[in-house]
Structure formats: structure tokens, C-alpha cells
Amino acid sequence: MDTQITIADVAKYAGVSTATAGRVVGGYGNVSERSREKVLKAVKELNYRPNMMAQSLRRNTTNTIAVILGDIKNNYCNRLIYAIEKEAQKHGCNVIICNTHEDPLREYRHLQEMYSRHVDGVILMSAVKDISFVEESYKDLYAGDMPIVFVDRTIRGLDSYVVQSNNREISHDAVNYLIGLGHKKIGVLATDDYSTVRERIEGYRQALEEHGIPYLPNLIRYSQQDEETQDYKQALENIREKKVTAIYVLNNNLCMDVLKELKKQQLSIPEDLSLLVWDDEEINDYLDITTIAQPVEQIGKNAVRNLLKLKKKEKDAEKITENYETLKADIIFRKSCGTV
Amino acid sequence: MDTQITIADVAKYAGVSTATAGRVVGGYGNVSERSREKVLKAVKELNYRPNMMAQSLRRNTTNTIAVILGDIKNNYCNRLIYAIEKEAQKHGCNVIICNTHEDPLREYRHLQEMYSRHVDGVILMSAVKDISFVEESYKDLYAGDMPIVFVDRTIRGLDSYVVQSNNREISHDAVNYLIGLGHKKIGVLATDDYSTVRERIEGYRQALEEHGIPYLPNLIRYSQQDEETQDYKQALENIREKKVTAIYVLNNNLCMDVLKELKKQQLSIPEDLSLLVWDDEEINDYLDITTIAQPVEQIGKNAVRNLLKLKKKEKDAEKITENYETLKADIIFRKSCGTV
DNA sequence: CTGAAAGCGCTAACAT
DNA sequence: ATGTTAGCGCTTTCAG
DSSP: OOOOOHHHHHHHHHHHHHHHHHHHTTTTTTHHHHHHHHHHHHHHHOOOOOOHHHHHHHHOOOSSEEESSSOOTTTTHHHHHHHHHOOOOHOEEEEEEEETTTHHHHHHHHHHHHHHHHSEEEEESSSSSGGGSSSSHHHGSSSSOOOOEEEOOOOOTTOEEEEEOHHHHHHHHHHHHHHHHTOOOOOEOOOSOOOOHHHHHHHHHHHHTTTTTTGGGGGGEEEOOOOOTTTHHHHHHHHHHHHSSEEEESSSSHHHHHHHHHHHHTTTTTTTTTEEESSSOOHHHHTTOOOEEOOHHHHHHHHHHHHHHHHHHHTTTTSOOOEEEEOOEEEOSSOOOOOO | OOOOHHHHHHHHTTTTTHHHHHHHHTSSSSSOHHHHHHHHHHHHHHOOOHHHHHHHHHHHOOOOOOEEOOOSSSSSHHHHHHHHHHHHTTTEEEEEEEEEETTTHHHHHHHHHHHHHTEEEEEEOOOSSBBBOHHHHGGGSSSSSEEEEESOOOOOOOOEEEEEEOHHHHHHHHHHHHHHHOOOOOOEEEEOOOHHHHHHHHHHHHHHHHTOOOOOOGEEEEOOOOOOHHHHHHHEEEEETTTTEEEEOOOHHHHHHHHHHHHHHOTTTTOOEEEEEEEEHHHHHTTTOOOOOOOOOHHHHHHHHHHHHHHHHHHHHOOOOEEEEEEEOOOOOSSSOOOO
């Protein structure tokens, strides 16, 4: 039984017109003190709650932003959501969450839904690696009039607004550190060919080359974190075969699998193998694993702010100068990297 | 620049009335094959996307559910969100996320927002411990015509729909197991006086009493997981002082703190102290910690289903018989509990 | 300062 | 089978 109280009810109860009632509720225009009081009283007594669907329809703004992510369960995503929700609240926005399970088709569907919902904007960690992979009919999803801010990754070949860590630089620094410790054969464990991963590998390569160490592509293994296939085992073994002295893990998802496997093989860190991992989690602290910590809170926060700016720009026709925001990640030095 | 294409545009382009266009787009009523084709063609060419705000306003249903949680960052909540989003998708619903930071005032505000948004329902992990704590003017938030399904916790004194684990039973079993190992002084680390915690403690007490072991309230310590106050240290010390042989941690949030502290004190598990923890996480597996694993996926799934049933009931005036759904948790026996 | 009324885009009852 | 039209609840222009 939906007994919605409308602005008309309030107006009638207060003995004014809907316009006047609307003015005081909405807080705009001029209303006499007398009317204001009457309306406020009516609102209170009737327990009036504006119907946001009607408001949104009329005002063409929904106070809603969407976050479309590859894998909600992921710790990075989780923290991102936390930060986004927090910042969104400050701006009076609610947050819709969508999980693509890293499937571009789902991503398209979600984007369509969000167009339909007329959300104020979307924060997107895209499952699409390259714009050339998306069918023509879906391309406009990424270039319509709905503001999109990308986080963590970019779609290659697409001009877009992005907020992410300084992947290349910090990756370079981390590998430099490893090299300084004497490591020359450094295995890399990566998820998939996302822009982020590429940038990190670029940094890796750059550091190697600066020291005249050959860059060997077959020291890099890609592994979907997938419980069934146990891909990572294969990847890990492949890397170990090459007699690496250190493993550089580009994604914390993969870290636990590595740890378990090393434990099973009774290998200890850093004595038998050094380990350097992306993304800080509590266990890294507990196990003293040297880690690259991303400024996730800040990324989420800035993504929301940029998004809202974009939305405003839309009206003001004012250009945003920066469309590529890079935030500094930190290396947290612990004890998982030894000399060689 | 918002150039929304409306059903009227589609109709005009297809050379039919808005009603006909609406019928084919909405998939109801009877339309000739010829008209259908024309409309479908128009939809495609114009790239028409229905305006969901208008739909929602008209149909008074939003295909949106909200999840209001105490602490989004929490692993349990994270997994819950994952499950909820997944199930909601299946029913064509999007999910709004709200974080109360365990603050009842924020919870009220979020509930009000959701009333305003006319969401189809709310899944709530309430920060409110007892209905008598909430001011009169807010009480109707929990008893309005917006369906609410509680997860994990109940508000004491409020008749409501709940989906949660069999806290008392499984807690009883777990403590029984500890007792069977010879433990008599079992310290408990809890978060706060939520219904969930109470139930778990009841199970603990029951197991003790069945074995004629005295129930000592001061073996139970409450500790907000709060990075600043380091409450847990105090709590942990208090417990240790009592010469307990096992610690029973009711919430995984607290587990990491305990582990770190024990490590610092160079205490090993289970030799120096046994440990049994609620909520399974990857690290528990890695560190071989015996754990009570909740069926989080199932809880999320059922919460969504029940919610949607409730929403339907609203119309059908059909009663839902069960309003209290209890799902079985499991004890995963590993190696953190020794004999004494 | 206030009120009447148009209209956001869609659905569905009603008429043809 | 198809079209006309009256709202859903709100905002806001335009008159007064």
C-alpha cells in the first residue's frame, strides 16, 4: 500500500499553492515568513518526503553516480568503493554498484542501464583493453553525454578522463630497488594485458635496461586469478624454472596463491626468494612483505570530484584542463626482499 | 547537452502513435508485425533508450534495491555486497550502496533517502542495537511501506525479516570442540553488543554450562576495531591475564590485531594459545586457523529473494510465512586449536 | 509574494 | 490493432 504524500497534500494542508510549498521545500524563490512556517509545519505533520523520481525527471539530475568495476570482491575495488561512497555522500549523491566480472558485454549492459537511469556520471574500471575491440554499435557508450571517469585503467586508444597511480614510475623505482639488492633475474606475475599492467611492466623494463640487464619477456607470466584452473601454479613454476631470485607480483590477488605455493614447497622469504608485491593488505604487514601501496582513498575521492566537475562542465561548457590524473603510490619497505 | 530521444521521437520516426511504440518497446499488448518492425527499426536507428526516471515515476517501481551496511570495508560486508549485486542483476535490479559507519544517525538519513528514492527494498545491517534506542520520530523508518530485510543482525525488540547464520548453534558447537580439547578458560573477543554477538555468546555460555564449566563474564572483552585507540591490545591483555588457554574471536576484523600482538609477544599457535575465529578469509587458510565460515553468498542471495518477495507481497497481500531465516555456518577445522 | 498551469517521459485506461 | 489522452509528482515560468 503506497500512500505517498505529495507536495499537493502539503500545500493543501498548509493552505497555500503547490508553488509556494515547493519553494519552501526546495529552498528557492521568495516566500513570506508566514507561509514558510505553515508549510514547514505541514511537512512535519504529514511526514512529507519528496519523490525523488519526480524530482529527477523534472530536474534531469539524479544525484546518483555509478561505479562499474571488474571485480567487486577484489580488495582494491572494495577500498575504492569505500572511498567513492564516502566522497559521494559529501556531495549528496548515492552510489550504484555494478560488477562486470571483467566481461565487456556486461560492461556494455551496465553502461546502457546507467544511460537509462540518467545517472550524473560513471566511475569505470573497464574490462575493455583496447577500444578497437569494441563493436561499433557500443562505442558511443564511451563517448556519449554521460560523464565517465576511468580509474585504475584506461581503454587504449580512447581519449578519456583517468585517475590512477603513477604505475610506470613507481614500478621502475621498485625494480630499481630490487636490482640494487643484486637481483638480475626478476620474475613477474601479472593478471592480464590491462593498461595498468603494461605500464608497470614498462617501468620494470626501463629499470632493467638502465642497468644493462636484458629484458626477457618469458620471465613474465600472465595468470587469471581463477580458483579452478590454478593457472598461477603453472605460471609460478614457469618462473621458478628460470631460476629467478625475485618475484615481482603486479596484483595482490595473485600474492596469496604465490605464498601458499611457496609454503607448500617449503621455500622461505627472503632467504630462498625475494618477493615484492603490489597493493597493501593487512597480511602484507603481518608477513613483512615489501609492498607498493596505492593511494586508493585518494583515487576514489578524486574520481568523484572530477566526475562531478565534468557533470557541471557539461552545462558551463567550461573545459577541464587535466584529463589524466596521476597519484603517487608508495613503496613500503619491509623484509621480503633480500640481497643476492 | 542532453539530447534525450523520447518514445515520441521513436513513434514519429516509425510513423505510429506513442502508445504503439510504447507497446513494442515495453513488450506488452498487441501490435501488428508490421508496426513492430517499424518501431524496432526506429529504436535502433535513433538509439533510443527509455528514460528510467519517467518509467519509475509512472510505474512506481524503480528496479533498485539498497544495501545499507555498518562498514563497507569489512570483508563480510564486501562479500555480502558481491552476492547481493549478483543476485540483484538476475532480477534486473541495480544496487545502491550506503555505508553508515555504524552510526544510527547516518542510518536514518540513508533510510530516508531510500524512501525518497522509492527503492524496491532495503537490505540492512543495522547499527541500531535495540529499537528502544531510536527516537520516536525515526521509528516509522523501520515500519513503513518500504520492504526491509535485515542481514547478519536484528534490532532487538523490532519484528522484522532477517537472514543470518545459526549463530547460537554453531557457536555452541565450536566451543564444545574447544572444551573437548580440554580448554576450560576460553577468552572471548567481541566487537559490540549486537544481536549477533549476543547470540554467539549465548552459544558459548550454553556449551560451558553443559560441561559444568563456570561462565565468567570477565573473560569476555569488547573491542571496537579502531586503529587509533588500539583497544584490542587492552582487551587482549585483559584476557591473557586471566590465564586463558584459548581465545575465541567473534569477528575476523579483530583477528589480525590479535595475530600481530601474539607475534610481537612471540607466542605461537596452538602451542602457547589456541585460536578459533569467526569468518573465513584467505589468511586463515594460509595460517591454518580454525574458523567458523558463514554462508555469506547464500545470505546475500536469500536476502535479495526475500526482499523481492516482500515487495510482491505488498501488492498481492499474500503473507510470507517465514520471517526469520537461519542459514548453517560451518566450522573449518585447521590447526590453531591444540589440546591442553 | 503567490498561484495557475505547463511539461519532464512514460504508461495504460479508454476509445475507436 | 492502434491512437488519444490523462496523469505519476515535481519544478518553474509567467501572470497577477
